[in-house]
Amino acid sequence: MVLVSGTTSPSSRESAVRDNACFDAVGELPATLDFCLWGKSEGLPPDVRYPLVCHLLDASAAAEVLWRDHVACGVQEAIAAGMGTSVDHAGELITYWAALHDIGKITYTFQAQDGTAPLHSYPATEHRKGHDHVVAEWLQYVLPEHGYPGEGPRPPALMAAQLLGGHHGRFHQHASTASATPLRALGYPDDAWETQRRLHLAAVSAVLGRPAAPARIDGPAAALVCALIIQADWLVSQLSFVGRQLAGGLPATHRDLSRHLERARQQVPALLAEAGLGRPAPRTGTFAAAFPRIDTPNGLQRSLAEHLPAVCRGPGLLLVAAPMGEGKTEAALYAAEVMGKAAGRPGLYVALPTMATADQMYTRVNAYLERRSQSPSSMTLLHSMAWLNPDYLPQQDSTPAAADISSAAPESAEFRRLVEAGEWLLGRKRGLFADYAVGTVDQALMAALRSRHNVVRMLGLAGKTVVIDEVHAADAYMLALVTRLLNWLGRLQVPVILLSATLHHRTARTLIEAYLKGAGRRRSGEPIPTVQYPGWAYAEAQEPYPVTLNPEPLATTRRKPLTVHTREVALTGGDATPLDQAVQEELAALVEQGGCAAVIRTTVAEAQHTFRRLAQWSAERARTIGAEPPEMHLLHARFPARQRERITDEIVHRLGADGAQEGTRPRAAILVATAIIEQSIDIDVDLLVSDLAPIHLLLQRAGRCWRHEHRNILTRPAWASGPRLVVLAPHRPDAEDALPRAWRFIHHPSLLLRTHNLLRRRSGRPVRIPEDVQTLVDGMIDEGDLNPERPDQDLDRQATDLAHRQLGDNAAVPPPGSVTRDLYRLTDHDIDEAQVATRFGADTTRVLCCYSGPESDLWLDLAASEELPAAGELANGRFSTDQVRAVLSRSVPVPGRWLEGHDDQTAPPHTWLTNLHLRDIRLLVHRISADGTVHGPLLGGRRLHLDRRLGLVEDG
Structure with missing residues (x-):
């Protein structure tokens, strides 16, 4: 059958048939490849459509260059091994x-x-499946015609x-098999659409060759x-690239396709450079070269x-x-150099438990990489608020929408230089593609x-050494996800570094076993040895999967024993006076003689109350x-993001090493x-007062x-004669x-209660660090008589942990060894990304406290100097950065839960719903009366208001 576009004039039909003739996939009579079947139209002028065959060849060129210039050598080898072939x-x-990848668009x-497609030349068949589903379904039947086995364990x-x-x-x-249901029965009759699908397949095969x-x-x-094909597709779908290809002229016959492909191949390297996609050189050298300011490495660093x-x-x-404080970060960065080089994965991802700790670590890692x-x-920098960090992206605006901000991808040694690449790297789900x-x-x-798009993130991790800091912070649900991730990283031969100061010995063994199981180790292998504290273990991901422990005991920084004092006070009943008095007694000497102390409360409301009472009392x-x-500082998660960042920077500078060295440490x-400061916040206080918490968290706080x-x-x-931790515990x-x-x-x-009894059993004996740490961490779980009065509580906790682990297993992808025929199990069509969580019980919504005057205008600030953005200022209606x-x-x-049932009160402007960053923000409107009094919103029985010193306060 000869087909021509409905837009082709009758006088040109004979030449179109002659010039565009190519044999279809089954070798029948020549037919016409229709260049009017489009692949891209969004963002193009109304009368311009980008031919599908051009987009297919563009994606091919991008995949070729990505494989050659970007994909890490170790990743190439892992993929090739999984396909039983050469790199x-x-x-x-x-x-x-x-x-x-897009042949299903036909x-x-x-x-x-x-409306400009040549539909009148084709039958108006209904096909409700998405084009990606068409690709999966159609190719399963067609590829066997080209030598692809359709049967077997991994067909x-x-x-x-x-x-x-x-x-x-x-x-x-x-x-289950391509022969189970005829292709026609699935909605693919032998019509004009089928002919064009086969013609496009034949055309790209003719240009590219058809590998075995x-x-x-x-x-x-x-x-x-x-994931690699997704990456290629995203790159060449950018309007800037499509525009350049259009400017170079479109192919008119199938003979022009080779020239189009070659032009794409020539443009893609620059496209990758603009996006910040390269292949970093391995970082090699000694520990001294990596950290020249460390005159003498400590025992851990020297051992590694x-x-x-x-x-x-x-x-x-x-x-x-x-x-x-034993220099684990520096040890990990050096180890990542060694491990990344050995595995052919020169990239690096450092994972922290919170956004605040990630912000702190970004600065340190950035400085290290600038040297290395x-x-x-x-x-x-990867978290939902990363682009607000001024160390990451300068606080200067250009007119593009926030979603179009690019990440730092320098053309020189500067790591924070911005490049214009649309959503690349800073765009959603793409940040892990950075080096x-x-x-x-x-x-x-x-x-x-x-x-x-979980596979996109997996590919981003695959080319890196993955460092997970504070791994002990994972609860039962998160631990299930961590172990499954380690399964996959082991299978993909990705080097991994786990850091912890307070990790239970069974959890350590579980993590190592998960990685080695993914790598191929069987249960019948040698048992995983127990990591001595302090110490390290290295597990090889290749047979016979040996696990090596540090060969000699590690010398650690000499520390004075930690005095732990338990103050038992009445914590319930609504009267906070006993606890307030206890805290004040502990801080009395500080007010009189000077010094620095931290008080850690369990909830934001408790921290706000304690801050008010201490400020007044002191x-x-x-x-x-x-x-x-004394100076008074308050830090918790319920401050506006910019204020919280400013407070964090101030306390780290004032109470950390810089303040001591620069002479700016306060007298008092x-x-x-809250517990926000217990991890990776580099401060030094003379005294720490803390609410009762599990022992491993108390040690972290200490x-x-x-x-x-x-x-x-x-x-x-x-x-202050030595480090001292005061634990506020119940009087019963x-x-x-x-x-x-x-x-x-x-x-x-x-x-x-087990922690409380563990501390009581010690009778005030100091905690030696590191000698007593592992004993305390293990003992809280392992000692059977720590909760003799309520053994049912331990059983309940174990059952709860088991249930949470099961929930984590259900949310996670299946183990890599079980994915043999059905990739469908890797994603769930019944849920969207907003419905899955990496933390159990995660139920957080971001709100904006704004202000309404007598005329009902909404303002960002109390002074009514900055109007609430309600519509984009640009011609296209988008919001500026x-x-x-x-x-x-x-x-x-x-x-x-605070906002449930209050959608009318908290709904954002309708124009926000089209913006990726603003659509999920809710408003807490503070009304300003004529006399200047501010009234926060009442949500049910909960009155909320934003206090300048306390953050968002909940009353009632």
């Missing part, structure tokens, strides 16, 4: 497959989206069709190949520098267990969730004795905070006390109802 052949296959349903026809059908981030169900089918395609390899290179013969997992990188490289990245652990765990007491009142200061004593940069007050030790309800919601009562930043920098996270 070169794997690259040829991926280049070819990329040219098939249907009436897709082409009918654009290449089935797996290739599935991975190509997943290029929109979700995989589709499939028939692989022997097999296993699930993990298919997942990475799918001396022994890790000898045992690191390929990919593997390093677990480091060492006390707080041997070529221009890109680096991203280096720092972010929250959630960004890594999303690769292990059955959510859309000022009155100082005035009574004629002393200068009291920091009241890491902020006398943190830099070994550096001899601090002068301690006379009352074994009574669950003596614990505040909020504490029981955050920590299981079993853990709190400054507008979005103005909102998000003032946003506050709150429990989602």
